[in-house]
Amino acid sequence: MQEKAMVIGGSIAGLLAARVLSDHFKDIILIEKDSSMDDGKARIETPQANHIHILLVRGREILQGFFPELEKELLKKGANKIDFLNDSRYRLPSGWAPKFNSGIITFACTRTLLENTIRHQIQKIPKINIEQGEQITSFVLEKSNKISLKTKEGKEIHGDLIVDCTGRNTKTPTWLEDIGFPKPRETKIDSFVRYSTRRYIPSKKDRRWKMLAILNKPITNPRIGAIYPIEDGKWLVGLYSIGKNYPPTDEEGFLEFAQHLESRELYDALKDATPDSEIYGYQVQGSRKYHYEEMKQWPENFIVLGDAVSIFNPYYGQGMTSAALGAKTLDDMLKDNKVKKGFTRKFQKRLAKEISLPWILGTSEDLRWSTTVGKRPNTITRMVQNHAQKVLLLSPKSKLAAKSFQQMMHMIKSPAIIFHPAILLQLIANSIWKKDE
Template sequence: MDHAVIIGASMAGLLSAAALHRRFARVTVLDRDTLPTLDTHRRGTAQSRHAHGLLARGREIMEELLPGLTAELVTHGATRGDLQERTRWVHAGRALARGTSGLEGLLVSRPLLEGEIRRRVSELPGVEVRSGQVVTGLLSEPGRVTGVRLATGETLAAGLVLDASGRGSRAPEWLAALGYDPPEEERVTIGLRYGTREFRRREGDLDGDLAVIIAPTVETPRAGVGLALEDERWIVTMAGYAGEEPPLDLPGFTAYATRLPSPDLHELIMAAEPIGEPRGYRTPASVRRRYERLDRFPEGLLVTGDAICSFNPLYGQGMSVAALEARALLDPDLRPQAFYRRAGAVLDAPWDIVVGGDLRLPGVEGKVTPRVRMVNAYLERFHAAAHHDPGLAQRFLRVANLIDPPPALLSPAALLRVFRSGARPAEPALA
């Protein structure tokens, strides 16, 4: 049947629809929410009120799937620019050296980005986005999923069902009901808690820089992000691990900023006018479901986005990985095992980055291997050297933005520059 049904109008679901409309005559996207007609927050995207990063590779793939998207977002106030020139990247307690990376970034709020993508996808030939639709189960025949059942009793037949319903995906239990094993699940417990406030943006803030990203350190396991958004505002998100929660009241929020590994966000907050209401958010764990390891799987059912792997959102990888997984749907072979091999290859690098980075922090629960310890020790040296070396900083940003694989940081040329620099890791900051 030349019909694909996508469960969830998430970023993963919408981008998958942009890919699958090239493969199927009809694509129906079902979402349980009442989807907004304006670029506003919606209930099913609770994290949309917090800072969102769109990595360079993610923007490239979105542009490939929906040509002209970047330019359209810029007309609505998004800002594009080189990711190394006007961004303060603070890792291991030190700012990376400035330079020109050739990586194009896009600063845009989640509601504007998601709203524009939803509009563009809804206008694609053969695509229908339906809101207020709850999927309660799958239709099937031996060895194959053939459609979905809705809470209203309606059934939709489909040649492909794609689950993009997010962290709360019911695919594992649906598989079990059909007589298949659910996937193994890997979990790294982080106990991450967000606090976010917005501020009015003025000319001269941060000396003209447009973003600050402060990564946590072992000594100071707190992080902060400040991004320039449309409508002349800053969004500032701070986060603590292992259940530590940034206060949302302005005095407490400001005081918390003094406890980050760098003073940049505190200086911004002290000089800026607060606007809007503060918001909190919690992420208990990073979770990866190993669908690629299953040796039996029904035809006609695929899982993508947060339903297959949900990351610590501090790393800003979720939307970009969803875009890469959507691109994998363009391959002619949509058999589950073939798709999950491609998806696994997409996920391996960002998963290693997130898990390796988090497992070095106190309070994070997961398996710390000798390899993780070795890589983390090397990265401390790498970031110390990249504080002075724009070339190393660029190399790191290419990996962080999913352009190059992590082994690029361990190339002979990179190793030589790191150890020749003689730079030592930063002194521990006071927590």
């Protein structure tokens, strides 16, 4: 077992990294500049915490593997167990998705509850020490191509492995450049997404769904709406739009926006519900990826994962699951290797492969909109994306198509699942039927 590992940032990515490192290092220090992590509130570094955060099934599976008691604890605190097709009323661009037991199951709650519950699990591990109120301000280059951390007070902190989990506000590109490393190549895709969210107390009216989602209609209607169940029997209601058609944060505008979704069902549900918070707005920075996997010069004791590597459009719910994928990748590599020369570069290369699927799934969909800024996908990616859109449009008529599409989006099956021969036959039959209409 190796000696000392450092994690910068107490986000979900940072907590997962600390959990992984506890199996491979004698001493783990998690550094978080927020000094109020134990008060049950969202961290200062997560202004998006008031909004809907979906944990995809693949993410749930990884979290459950690291924390066997997590699901039980979340359900005890009021989280909801959801089958994404059976418990949802899901409006797709071509109609309502079929309701059936799909086995695509995760839990729904606020991000704050999920993060705090994971943190409480972490605090039970004796070898993990959380240092709150500590701010890192730069890197220091050491011998043998390693780095150490410098705090605001000028103290240097050393570690056999240092992990940046500081999220979208990461300073790694700048700090590496300051000590002589090149800056990584950066890819940006901006679909100009903004969202507005409000908590509601639902009426006691009997409904046939736990979650309601109304998707946009490509080209004609960029508006999206969702009702997401959280603890205490409340709802988080999120309104989203692509292409600068921003949802308002005032009462009248919020409800007016909801009226013009592809279905009025969300608006009708709000008429019977009681507001339980202000309306929170959030401007998404766009999707961003640092290509650390390409860098030929790289510190031998330093890695980056989570949002510090890639920021995803939050609408697709990929952020927390991608952080979990990064933690699992680190765990898998540490089981087979010690941190020695070449380990950290290999990790960044392998991580890039692991998170390439959510990146392609999310950005390809964003790039369908002419208002999106960023490099268009290559021909093969565009063909796969067009086929995925056909499968999505087929879903209201086909349980197989609906389930396969969701399995792909939840990262429990590869995109090959939507090329199943039965789905291809259904697409052909649907095309013939349309021609005969």
